Amino acid sequence: MPLVFTLAFRNLFHDRLRFIATVIGIVFSIVLVTVQMGLYLGFGRTVTTMIDHASADLWIMPQGTKCFEDPSLLDMRERYRALAVNGVAEAIPVVIGFADWRMPSGATTPVFVIGSDLRAGGLQPWNVVEGQIEALSTPRAVAVDRSYFDRLGISGIGATAEIRQQLVRVAVVTNGIRSFTTTPFVFMDIDRARAHTGVPSGKATFLLVRLSPNTDKAAVRRQLLSNISDVEVLTPAEFRERSRTFWLFSTGAGAALFAGALLGVIVGTVIVAQTLYSSTKEHLTEFATLRAIGSSRRYIYAVIVCQALLNAIIGFSIAAIIGETIVQLTAATALPIVITQGLMIGLFLLTVVMCIGSAMAAIVQVTRIDPAIVFSR
């Protein structure tokens, strides 16, 4: 083992209490950053669930639509203009909207209605655990998620409620279709969705365009835009990006998450800087001795940076284990914390940069060291 490493390692473990305090500081800081960034990723992923599960090559939407939950409406005549474009195989209307769910007890709760043409299968519930998708075409049938049973005041298939004074009956149950707004999703046929949300029969929120095989997507998009006025045509990737940008940045949620992460970094840096500084101060005579026996400055920096790196590696490993646990604990919630491999690598680099950055105060201190103090101590 290189002596620089041995020296750094022993310096670090020599004062156990300080070492533990340092590691706790790093762990807290990195877990905080992990949670914030994991929420950011999780939120960014959750807000696009519906876009991810729709089978569309292109989305047609009213000019200025901000996100999937934006209830602006299109005229259904646009559907025929879209179908007239060469290469468009299907243009499936989707209707969304908020509504009130009235339980048999009389209590109400808001729900988010999603209606699409069930025969065309544009945006259907997934992860079905009870009932059959086909059952949604029977009168009054709706699909809800198991996780919202309590909120909706129901116990399973066959339960009834009212939306806009019209009876609905649960025919399909899904698992894990959760909304980040915490408002339960209710899937149903498009015509009933219009009736339950008050959308006129000649209107829809989106048109999901499917292309015929071997069609040039860009060309179809140009043609759609020139045929239909006051609409936008986005690829799923573009729509995802737009929804994410809206929810994360226009609402300030993203900024709050980043501010939290920044706070974590600052707290961590201060803690590590403080403990490294005081550790170096305590070992100042040893550093002076190193200097006296002729070590270069670089050698001494190597010892300090090595200590900082050991802090980083140990702190990060513990933080990663805690982060993984949090990921598992939140996996089934409305706002799961998501840690990708990229985030993991980024967090590790951040920990290393943070720890080495905090070594600066200690390094400045040893730079000023006078080796002659070894004679007087």
Place this chain on the structure above:
Amino acid sequence: MTYPLLEAVKVAKDLGSGAAKVAALKGVSLTLNGGELTLLMGPSGSGKTTLLSILGCMLTPTAGTVRVCGHSTTGADPEDLALLRREHIGFVFQSFHLFPTLSAADNVRLALDVRGERSGSAKAKSREALARVGLPHKIKAFPGELSGGEQQRVAIARAIVGNPSIVLADEPTAALDGENGQAVMKILAGIAREQGRAVLIVTHDPRLLPFADRVVHIEDGRIVREECRGAKLQ
């Protein structure tokens, strides 16, 4: 045969600043020869440690010149001085300054490590140096497990392992009892005479006089007397 390894010419050093300024050295000229053990003696505050620091390239003189194995320290920056120290000088301190968290062998090897010597031979050299000071059986011991005399011998092994031409020691026996002090002095005398190094020892203990080839007396920042003794002829 003696030959000059370290030369100080008219060295002056002011310490402190303003009203607290002290002229610690006032024109000291001194030559250290290979193969010779020199004692530097003088009352407390006479400038012994200051002179040792300047000869050891830890401080630069306010006036005068120092040449270490032919290299002048005039105008050298701290990194240059560190290089001179690691190439030519070994130090022994009154309070040992061993690293408490490293074994005896690692403490010695540290002097090679800072020289960039990291091969397997560094370990062998460290063991040899410990054997040279009579501690071949204490390789794995930590400083806390060694007596003061043993610790100082480890420190001497650290000072010589890099094969420096010059060894400087500041009151190396002051923290030791008479018997251990004598043992340490025997080793240092052997290092001078058998290995041809220049050894300078600061002390005010007259019991060390028998080990000296030469005694330099300093008072109030000036060398007042130099005597040659026949120790090496014995």
